[in-house]
Amino acid sequence: MNEWINNKLLPPIMKFVNTKAINALKDGMIYSIPFIIIGSIFLILANLPIPSWAAWMQSTGLTAYWNVAYNASFGVMAIFAVVGISYVWVRDDGFEPLAAGLTALVSFFLVMRPSTNVANAAGKVLITGKNMGLFGGGYIDRTWLGGQGMIAAIIIGMLTGWAYSWFLKRNITIKLPEQVPANVANSFVALIPASVIVTFWLIVYMCFDFFGHTTMTQWIYTVVQTPLQGLTDTFWGAMAIAVLVPFFWFFGVHGAVIVSGIISPLLQANAQANAAILKAHGVVNASNGGHIVTQSLLDQFGTVTGSGVTIGSVIFMVFFARSEQMRSLGKLKIAPMIFNINEPILFGMPIVMNPMLAIPFIFTPAISMGLTYFAIKFGIIPYFTGVMVPWTTPAIISGFFVGGSWKTAVWQAAMLVLTFFIYLPFARKQDSIYYAEEKANEKADTTSNDKKVTA
Structure with a gap:
């Protein structure tokens, strides 16, 4: 299967994504990212979900100035x-x-x-x-x-x-x-x-x-x-985006760059529409045309802690792994993952080209984004406000800002906890393989030393 994918499937895809147009x-x-983040900061200042703050901003007249900066x-x-x-x-x-x-x-x-x-x-x-x-x-x-x-x-x-x-x-x-x-x-x-x-x-x-x-x-x-935009703003649109990012990564290709490069203009347009709705109506919902699938859904629930939402595997590595290889790697990489950097895990554990971890790696983002899609649709958490935060913003903090509510932060935390249980059986099996290899190596080393002593 790997041979078929590498020789038949990936070459035409990579030829397309490496075209001059893409x-x-x-x-x-x-080039637009810094200004989108700057505008998001002013959008937060104008619409921070704290009633006393909003009332004070309106009374001082500063909200109008924040909106000017957002518009520019x-x-x-x-x-x-x-x-x-x-x-x-x-x-x-x-x-x-x-x-x-x-x-x-x-x-x-x-x-x-x-x-x-x-x-x-x-x-x-x-x-x-x-x-x-x-x-x-x-x-x-x-x-x-x-x-x-x-x-x-x-x-x-x-x-x-x-x-x-x-x-x-x-x-x-x-x-x-x-x-x-x-x-x-x-x-x-x-x-x-x-x-x-x-x-x-x-x-x-x-x-x-x-x-x-x-x-x-x-x-x-x-x-x-x-x-x-209508196609992206559906459950199946969200699923396609969620699966494609880790799918490319599994074969060592930077899936986030490829998929985001193509789909981000539409997701950012959805986010900007939500921001305009928030500015005009003070709330984003289905009745005033709010979008569920925005850049924030991908960034904060599909690639948060890194592509594949691999925080669950790292938690297992740090606290439950028996093999020295997984324990040591987990301790080294948990800090970068807080800031959504997980390339060391992808290539260090490795997850890339590792069939043992392919299933959780590819489908965990789909589960997270899918559950979040329905959580927004059924009113469990609010629609995203259109705010975009730097991609290195730690989870839970980013959830609060993009959703404008503590509910989104709590939901994001729940999705991160869920990833632990999704990765658990697969990471445990990988750990047992490494542990058995380490024990076999220790036994071989001991036998070799005993022979040297006898000689």
């Missing part, structure tokens, strides 16, 4: 995506990438126009988005700069990066003498490809406006993104 997607999206960071993650994806594509082709990222940004702004109504402080609509006109009244609608514009940003970033590199590979640029400063020369290098690309996206905008009376961004959101 690399640009996963590496380009990384987490709220515009599509901008980071479109720039980052185009930037990485051109960088990987060996060219100066900044101009390509800026070209993608201009193109992203170009294909959309305002659709959100403009209202005053009292909520009275002053002008509808429909009546903004072709030029949008001179402002950019933030609605399409966050999660709702994510798929459009990905498409524009990739196509812009590809087109920009196409021009440079064929030397279709303006070249200045070597005496010209590099920054000036680079700006002229970008002139021809950027002009053609921007003109192309302008034609796209005109076509959508003339034939569809909408924009490309809105059309993609309705026809492509909404169905994709």
Whole structure:
């Protein structure tokens, strides 16, 4: 089976995940992570689930300022995506990438126009988005700069990066003498490809406006993104994500990077939608369109303590293992696992390519995420607020922040305890194998020493 997977199944999968498009997607999206976390901090400050805190924030007027910071960071993650994806594509082709990222940004702004109504402080609509006109009244609608514009940003970033590199590979640029400063020369290098690309996206905008009376961004959101988000935001979508991460890891391939690189834009869009609902209604639930499957479900219940949620195996190793190998390794690795780093366990125990531990490693995240899915669906714990915390945030603390409630923290702790019982029979069998080997080695060493003494 290992031979079939390594020779038949993995090669086409790895060929796909190593394509230029997927690399640009996963590496380009990384640039948005710091700003998503920064925005999450301000979202927490504005919506900390402590009534006295919330009342004090409202009385001081600080909540409005926290929301401004959120809107300027987490709220515009599509901008980071479109720039980052185009930037990485051109960088990987060996060219100066900044101009390509800026070209993608201009193109992203170009294909959309305002659709959100403009209202005053009292909520009275002053002008509808429909009546903004072709030029949008001179402002950019933030609605399409966050999660709702994510798929459009990905498409524009990739196509812009590809087109920009196409021009440079064929030397279709303006070249200045070597005496010209590099920054000036680079700006002229970008002139021809950027002009053609921007003109192309302008034609796209005109076509959508003339034939569809909408924009490309809105059309993609309705026809492509909404169905994709719907597919991820299901029980079976959560199961597929949960199983694929450890499945790749079992064969020594970084499953978290591969799966997150492809699926994270949709999970982050779900998270951003929850954050917008929280900001607008003060609570996230099914009735106001809340999403269950977000980036937090994967991070805090599918890969918490590391891919495979391996904390259960480490607890066994530290407190119950008889073999010196497992006891020693467990003591060394429990500290990194608190901060969700478990590569030493994956390769040290090992779990990678170890059939004995394949079942708990692959299916523990599915059990954790599946139970959490239904816990949210049936109201045992609240919907996630859209807050995203650094991936190294210890469990239970991260549960409190992403759920905005002590219930989520307690539930996360319960899932970690459950992993111990899932791993227990498999880890015990592995331990018995190692223990028997150690005893056999000790006996062999003793016999060898006795023979030396006799001689």
